Amino acid sequence: MIKSFLRGIFIFLITTVTFAQEKELTLEEIWGGVFRQERLQSLRSLDNGKEYVVQESDRATRTMSIEAYSYETGEKTRTILTTADIDGLNFFSAYRMSEDENRILLATDLEQIYRRSSRGIYFIYDLASKKLIQVSDRKIQEPTFSPDATKVAYGFENNLYIFDVGLRQTTQVTNDGVVNKVINGITDWVYEEEFAFVRAFDWNKNGTKLAFLQFDETNVPEFSMDMYGNYGKDLYPSQSVFKYPKAGEKNADVSLHLYDLSSQKINEVNLLKEYEYVPRIEWTNENDVLSVQAMNRYQNVLDLIFVNAKTMTPTIVLSEKDEAYIDVTDNLTFLNDNSFIWTSEQDGWNHIYHYNKKGKLLNQVTKGLWEVTNYYGFSPKTGRIYFQSTENGSTNRDVFSVNANGSNKVRLTTRTGTNRADFSSDFSYFINTFTSVKNPPEYTLHSGKNGKLIRKIKDNSALINQLKPYNLSKKELSTINVNGNELNMWMIKPTDFDPTKKYPLFMYQYSGPGSQSVSNSFASANDYWYQMLANQGYIVACVDGRGTGLKGAEFKKVTQKELGKFEVEDQIQAARQLGAMDFIDENRIGIWGWSYGGFMAANCLLKGNDVFKMAIAVAPVTSWRFYDTIYTERYMTTPQENPSGYDENSPINHVDKLKGDFLIVHGSGDDNVHVQNTMQMIEALIQANKQFDWAIYPDKNHGIYGGNTRLHLYTKMTNFIKENL
Numbered sequence: 001m002i003k004s005f006l007r008g009i010f011i012f013l014i015t016t017v018t019f020a021q022e023k024e025l026t027l028e029e030i031w032g033g034v035f036r037q038e039r040l041q042s043l044r045s046l047d048n049g050k051e052y053v054v055q056e057s058d059r060a061t062r063t064m065s066i067e068a069y070s071y072e073t074g075e076k077t078r079t080i081l082t083t084a085d086i087d088g089l090n091f092f093s094a095y096r097m098s099e100d101e102n103r104i105l106l107a108t109d110l111e112q113i114y115r116r117s118s119r120g121i122y123f124i125y126d127l128a129s130k131k132l133i134q135v136s137d138r139k140i141q142e143p144t145f146s147p148d149a150t151k152v153a154y155g156f157e158n159n160l161y162i163f164d165v166g167l168r169q170t171t172q173v174t175n176d177g178v179v180n181k182v183i184n185g186i187t188d189w190v191y192e193e194e195f196a197f198v199r200a201f202d203w204n205k206n207g208t209k210l211a212f213l214q215f216d217e218t219n220v221p222e223f224s225m226d227m228y229g230n231y232g233k234d235l236y237p238s239q240s241v242f243k244y245p246k247a248g249e250k251n252a253d254v255s256l257h258l259y260d261l262s263s264q265k266i267n268e269v270n271l272l273k274e275y276e277y278v279p280r281i282e283w284t285n286e287n288d289v290l291s292v293q294a295m296n297r298y299q300n301v302l303d304l305i306f307v308n309a310k311t312m313t314p315t316i317v318l319s320e321k322d323e324a325y326i327d328v329t330d331n332l333t334f335l336n337d338n339s340f341i342w343t344s345e346q347d348g349w350n351h352i353y354h355y356n357k358k359g360k361l362l363n364q365v366t367k368g369l370w371e372v373t374n375y376y377g378f379s380p381k382t383g384r385i386y387f388q389s390t391e392n393g394s395t396n397r398d399v400f401s402v403n404a405n406g407s408n409k410v411r412l413t414t415r416t417g418t419n420r421a422d423f424s425s426d427f428s429y430f431i432n433t434f435t436s437v438k439n440p441p442e443y444t445l446h447s448g449k450n451g452k453l454i455r456k457i458k459d460n461s462a463l464i465n466q467l468k469p470y471n472l473s474k475k476e477l478s479t480i481n482v483n484g485n486e487l488n489m490w491m492i493k494p495t496d497f498d499p500t501k502k503y504p505l506f507m508y509q510y511s512g513p514g515s516q517s518v519s520n521s522f523a524s525a526n527d528y529w530y531q532m533l534a535n536q537g538y539i540v541a542c543v544d545g546r547g548t549g550l551k552g553a554e555f556k557k558v559t560q561k562e563l564g565k566f567e568v569e570d571q572i573q574a575a576r577q578l579g580a581m582d583f584i585d586e587n588r589i590g591i592w593g594w595s596y597g598g599f600m601a602a603n604c605l606l607k608g609n610d611v612f613k614m615a616i617a618v619a620p621v622t623s624w625r626f627y628d629t630i631y632t633e634r635y636m637t638t639p640q641e642n643p644s645g646y647d648e649n650s651p652i653n654h655v656d657k658l659k660g661d662f663l664i665v666h667g668s669g670d671d672n673v674h675v676q677n678t679m680q681m682i683e684a685l686i687q688a689n690k691q692f693d694w695a696i697y698p699d700k701n702h703g704i705y706g707g708n709t710r711l712h713l714y715t716k717m718t719n720f721i722k723e724n725l
Contacts, residue, residue, distance in 0.1 A: 023469040025532040027718060031711040035467070035528055038460050040431065040443045047101060049426030051077055055095060064091055066104070071429045071445060074455060080104075081125055086132055089123060098149035102127050103165070105135075105143055105152070114189060114671060115702075117141065117198045124152065124165060135163050136170070141186055142199040146207035151261075153185075153201060153210055160185040160201060160212055162261070173210065173259050173266070180222065180243055185212040188220075188252050189242055193672060194630035195279040195328055204283040204290070209309055210259040211281050211290050217243040217252035225669055228698045242671070247625055247632040247646070248639045254278050256292060258309055269307055271314050277630070279328045284357075285338050293328065299634045302326045304342075304359070317359030320344060324557040325634045327514070331375040341365075341385065341404075343375055345553040352385060354404055365406045371550050373397060374420070378404070379427040379448075386427060386448070392416065394550045395477060395488055395520045399432065401448070412451030418521040423448060431457065435522040437475045437490075440464065471495050472531050477520060480543060482574045483566075485555070488518035489574075491541040492527075492534045497583075503539045504588035504725045505578055506530075511567040512596035513635055514549035514556050517542050529714060533721065539584060545570030561642055563624060563635050564603050564649030571600065572608035579611070590725040592616035592717070595673060595702065598664075602651035602681070605660050614661040614724040616717050619673050619702055622681040623650040626674060652681050655688045661724035662692040665713065667700030693720065 029035065041054040051068045058065070065082035069075065081104060083089050092106040103126050110120035119139040123132050135143055135152055140161075143154040152163045158177025163170045174184040185201040192198050201212035223244035226237045245251045256269040256278060269292075276297035284291050288309040295302050304318040320326055322345070331352075333341040338357035343350060350372050352365040365385060366372055374388035376399075384401045392398050399421045402409040413419040417436030424430065427448045435441045440460035446453055473495040480489045494503070508530070510517050523531075530540040546566045547559035559566050571591065579586030589612055593601040598620025605615035624632050624646045625639050639646045647653050662685075666678035675696065685692050695716060697704050704713055 022471045024535060025470060025472075025528055027529070027532070027711060027714050030525055030528045030532070031714060035463065035523075035525070037440055037463055037522075038458055039441065040433070040458060043422070043431075044097065045423070045425040047425050049424045049428050052424070053080055053097075055092075062090065066095060071424055072454065074445075074457065081127070085130070086125065089132055092123075093120075096143075096145070098145040099147055100149055103145065103149045105145065109139070111139060114192055116192050116196065117186075122152075122154075126165075133165060133168070136161075142201075144199060144201070144203065146203050147205060148207050151207065153203065155184070155186040155199075155201075158183045158186070160210070160259075162210070171264070173212075174214075180241065181216070181218050183215040183217065183252075185214075187213070188215045188217055189671070190245055190251070190628045190630050191215070191277075191279070194628065194634075195277070197280075200281070202281055202283055202290075204287050204309070205285060206287045208261055208287070210261070211283065212257055212259065213278055213281065214255045214257055215252040216255070219250045220245050220252050221249050223674065225671065225674070227669055240669075240671070244671075244674075245629045247627060247629055247636065249629065251276060251297075251629055256281065256307075258290070258307075258312070267312060269312060269314065271305060271307075273303070275303075280330075280332070282332065284340075285334045285336065289338070291332065291334075291340075293332075295326070295328075297629075297633060298637060299325045299630075302328070304332075317357075318342065318355060320346065322553075324553075324560040329375075333375075333378055335378060335404075336380055341375070341378055343372060348553050350553075352387060363404075363406055365402060365404060366409075367406070369552065370394075371552075373550065376421055376423055377427070381426055382449075384427070386412075386421070386423060386430075388420065390550050393520075394516075395518055399430070399451070401427075410450065412446065412448070414451065416520070418519060429454070436520050437477060437522065440522045470531075471535055473497070473534055475523070475527065477518065480574060480577065482543070482545065482570050482577065485546060485570075487543050487545055487570065487574065488516075489541060489543045490518050491539065492530050493539050494534050494537060499583050501583060502585040503537065503583055504590070505575070505584045506533060506538045506540050506721060506725060507571070507575060507578075507589070507591040508540065508542045508597070509545070509571055509591070509593055509600055510595070510597040511545055511548060511571070511593070511600045513547055513559060513563075515596070516544060516549050518544045529718075533718070536722070538721070538725070541578060543571065543574040545574070559635065561636055561645045562649060563645070564599060564651075567600060568603045568607055568649070571604050572611050575604075575608065575611045588613055588725055590614040590616075590721065592618070593620075594618040596621065598673075599651065602662070602664070603649070603654070605662055606651055606654040606657040609657050609659040612660055614663075614721070616663045616665070616720060617651075618665045618713075619667065619670060619704065620651070620664065620677060620681075621673055622652040622677040623647075625650070626677050626680075652677075652684050655681070655684045655690055658685065658688070658690040658692070661720070662690075663694065663717070663720045664692065665695045665697070665704070665716075667697045667702065667704045669699040670702045672702040 043052040043054045045052050063084040066080040068078045094107040096105040106123045108121045110118045122135040122143045141155040143152050160173040177184045187200045220243040224241045275294035277295040280293040290307040292305040300322045302320045305314045307314045331343040342353045354362045370391045376386040386401045397418045399412045420433040421430040442459045443457040445455045476491045479486045591601050598617035601615045602617040605612045666675045
């Protein structure tokens with residue numbers, strides 16, 4: 001009897017353990033944040049190089065603070081600011097310190113405008129006097145301290161203003177700003193989205209001048225979106241109207257201006273040549289020398305111009321030309337002698353160059369058949385440059401330092417995977433974020449001199465333990481030779497994979513110019529979804545085809561004037577080759593993507609209708625004629641010049657080829673890839689008498705999120721896959 005009882009207990013325990021080890025992923029867990037990774041708080045290095053500061057909150061006391069910590073020990077060293085000591089301020093959502101670290105700008109009541117832009121109520125907190133000063137009682141944009149922190153420049157309703165902190169007085173710099181006509185000091189929609197900046201003004205080094213861009217968008221066509229609002233609250237829809245230059249249409253006229261604080265006069269800078277774009281302005285280390293990056297409409301000529309603010313004389317110090325296009329970066333760095341660091345693909349790979357202040361090349365700092373993927377900066381103390389690169393393989397990242405003359409390069413990271421660095425202000429330390437397909441992010445502190453490990457910070461061990469009961473398979477990195485090119489690929493198989501069986505194949509890709517979807521990094525939310533699908537009997541794979549990044553300029557720029565041609569050919573051929581494998585059912589291959597990936601998925605289903613059984617396109621571009629000037633023309637020139645490139649590669653013109661099952665999804669409030677893309681695609685499919693499925697998410701932007709939106713979307717996509725693949 002006792003033996004029988006014990007045997008029963010033993011069987012129960014074995015069954016329980018086996019069950020625990022086979023827990024399956026669910027969509028509710030994936031999109032409910034169950035597998036959220038532990039991340040390091042956004043930190044800022046103090047100028048002493050020994051401490052960093054982070055923003056913290058205390059729910060118990062309902063206070064917020066900025067705390068200083070020691071790099072060396074990780075221990076808190078002091079409290080910089082706490083709302084417990086500030087009358088009239090209980091909360092702030094962001095902060096920015098002045099250069100001397102004596103004053104702090106605090107953001108409250110922030111309201112998002114587009115992807116990168118926002119407006120809010122801002123306060124200045126003076127650490128010495130403990131006084132709180134409100135910059136304006138109106139919601140303003142991009143408030144920025146002057147170098148000595150005595151003034152704050154900002155944008156409000158398309159005009160520029162300067163607030164004098166000591167006098168508590170505001171000067172209106174410009175008066176001609178009008179919504180949807182003229183913008184001063186803040187970028188228009190297309191600059192914000194495609195050149196990735198909002199603040200289009202900059203203080204010179206002694207705070208006596210303010211340079212700014214003016215955007216005259218009077219003749220730019222308008223785009224409007226109906227916003228439907230909430231049931232029971234909004235009886236009539238509202239309308240969002242903004243200037244959006246589509247490919248081949250009129251851009252804003254952009255001009256450069258200098259404001260002199262002493263005379264309160266504005267002078268327009270004549271750049272001598274006609275430029276379509278001015279994607280960067282930045283004062284050099286000389287008070288009266290402004291650097292300007294200016295481009296033609298094709299974006300294949302980039303001039304670096306130095307403007308003498310005393311004489312208003314522009315001089316081109318560097319000019320780059322490319323047969324395809326030139327990427328704009330934030331890597332320009334001025335050294336103490338006003339020589340500068342520049343990154344360029346001029347030798348076919350992205351590398352670092354050092355020029356003197358007159359634009360004469362001193363030397364190419366890095367060289368090789370690999371890419372510099374991140375430029376971290378230059379240390380005047382050591383004379384060394386710090387950067388990230390793909391020297392250890394295009395799917396990996398490592399951190400290096402090198403002398404400005406290119407000598408004595410040191411690899412500062414040792415583990416194979418993706419390494420990212422956050423350096424202290426004097427480059428004596430860096431926090432390394434390491435991840436791989438096997439490792440969730442691990443945060444460690446290292447010496448900036450030799451990369452030596454100083455201490456461990458966080459390792460996501462809680463997530464690792466949380467994942468143990470789940471039935472997960474590994475993400476396999478490999479390559480596949482397609483159309484004469486070795487392409488990077490990842491694949492996820494079912495945990496009970498049987499090579500004698502046939503499995504349906506579900507492919508993901510993005511494929512946009514310079515992008516990368518195959519990397520040696522840990523799971524994102526989508527990866528958990530792919531794991532779930534794999535354990536429901538699917539093989540999931542991703543291939544980075546021609547046009548993607550980090551394998552040299554020639555590989556990346558082969559798609560020039562033909563977006564959607566070579567990338568689609570590679571996905572179709574990759575699917576054919578994968579379908580020929582013994583364990584894949586060639587009659588059950590599907591593909592999906594979002595944004596550029598949605599454009600690709602639709603194209604693949606239509607042009608590869610003998611290969612793909614189904615496709616899901618989320619927020620897709622269906623014709624490049626609908627997308628903005630800067631992005632589209634960078635790769636395609638204008639539709640007037642390249643009509644065949646636009647039309648032959650856009651899915652809206654191939655709806656008659658639809659044979660498989662198709663789901664198209666869009667957010668109606670997408671200011672980026674307009675829902676017009678999907679609506680006109682739907683109409684084309686209807687007129688071609690093609691059956692398909694579709695979903696519109698009311699008022700949702702390009703990210704399609706909020707509340708249960710993501711869960712609903714991925715439930716819909718999962719059901720569509722199960723029903724049709």
